[in-house]
Amino acid sequence: MKVVAFNGSPNKEGNTYQAIKLVIDELEKEGIQTEVIQVGSQSVRGCIACGKCIANKNEECVLPGDKVNEWIQKMKNAEGIIFGSPVHYSSIGATMKAFLDRAFYVTGINNGMLRHKVGAAVVAVRRSGGIPAFSQLNNYLCYSEMFIPTSNYWNVIHGTRPGEALQDEEGVQIMRILGKNMAWLMKIIENGKEIVKAPESENKKFMNFIR
Numbered sequence: 001m002k003v004v005a006f007n008g009s010p011n012k013e014g015n016t017y018q019a020i021k022l023v024i025d026e027l028e029k030e031g032i033q034t035e036v037i038q039v040g041s042q043s044v045r046g047c048i049a050c051g052k053c054i055a056n057k058n059e060e061c062v063l064p065g066d067k068v069n070e071w072i073q074k075m076k077n078a079e080g081i082i083f084g085s086p087v088h089y090s091s092i093g094a095t096m097k098a099f100l101d102r103a104f105y106v107t108g109i110n111n112g113m114l115r116h117k118v119g120a121a122v123v124a125v126r127r128s129g130g131i132p133a134f135s136q137l138n139n140y141l142c143y144s145e146m147f148i149p150t151s152n153y154w155n156v157i158h159g160t161r162p163g164e165a166l167q168d169e170e171g172v173q174i175m176r177i178l179g180k181n182m183a184w185l186m187k188i189i190e191n192g193k194e195i196v197k198a199p200e201s202e203n204k205k206f207m208n209f210i211r
Helices: 015-029 052-056 068-076 094-109 130-143 169-192
Strands: 002-007 033-038 080-088 118-125 156-158
Touching: 002 015, 002 068, 015 033, 015 080, 015 118, 015 156, 015 169, 033 068, 052 094, 068 094, 080 094, 080 130, 080 169, 094 130, 118 130, 118 169, 130 156, 156 169
Parallel strands: 002 033, 002 080, 080 118, 118 156
Antiparallel strands: none
16 A cells, blocks of 8 residues: 655655654554655646646646646555645645645546545644644545544644754644554555445536526
8 A cells, every 4th residue: 555645845854744754654664655745846837727627537637847647646546645734824835735726626527536545634834824724635635535534633733943843742643643543544444345335436516506
């Protein structure tokens, strides 16, 4: 099994990375392969609502010049996914949002590519705004019918300068427990596939409340 983690921070080894690393350390102890992809320092264009991904349904976004389509395939081929982001004005980083908006639109209209994968969100923040950003990341997971492991608190860790998050003892524990629970959930799903049949996928119903 494999987990791919996406670091939405412009700092490659800042506090967001430290949060992700705490989680994947626990996953690796359980024999789960991991990969961390640096998103936040790259140039990623936002969705332009062209609708081409809906028309083509080829698991790709038509916008050129970045690695979004490569990252989509990384998610497709993994059993678990971690999204990490710093907090900018009580929200996730702009580059991370641009990636997620495009990626989840593509995965959603291509037969729910992320359905029943295990997904977790982690957030690093200086002081406040962590919970809104954490909730924002979870919106993508919930929309895609992903399974979300939990910890013993919200998945937020505190620190300003790179590495300070490791001084947040409660935050460190939160990430460790999240990693343990994520590994356990992934193993339950993997070992239970042949025992319990998964519910059938349903076509999405779209409603417009303007009449």
